[in-house]
Amino acid sequence: SIMVNAALEAGAEVREVVFHKFSPQGVSGVVVISESHLAIHSWPELGYAAVDVFTCGDRVNPWDACNYITKHFQAQDMTATEVDRGIIDMPRQQVV
Structure with missing residues (x-):
């Protein structure tokens, strides 16, 4: 699948894959990777997918996955927002 291949393209280690196809169209799914996840919800009737x-960490490049998905879905438009999650700055102990 495009989502699994996107994870691999980014350098991730795929652990689990679960997708549900809706009738008559659309899909929701997740690719669980050692480094976290890739998820998709699609509305083909609207020409839209949210991904x-x-x-986590710096071994996997999420932008490689985003670019792969954009290319292989042949998206005309792509809007992305990068969000830093988790512990951004480690607290430093003051030396007295």
Whole structure:
């Protein structure tokens, strides 16, 4: 699938894959990776898909996955927002 291949393209280690196809169209699914997940919810009747690429650490490049997905879905438009999640700055102990 495009989502699994996007995870691999980004350098992620795929653990589990679960997708549900809706009738008559659309899909929701998640690719669980060692570094977190990729998720999709699609509305083909609207020509729209919402994708979340969540990675931890610096070994996986989430933008490689985003670009792969955009290319292979042949998206005419793509809007992305990068969100820093988790512990952004580690607290530093003051030396007295």
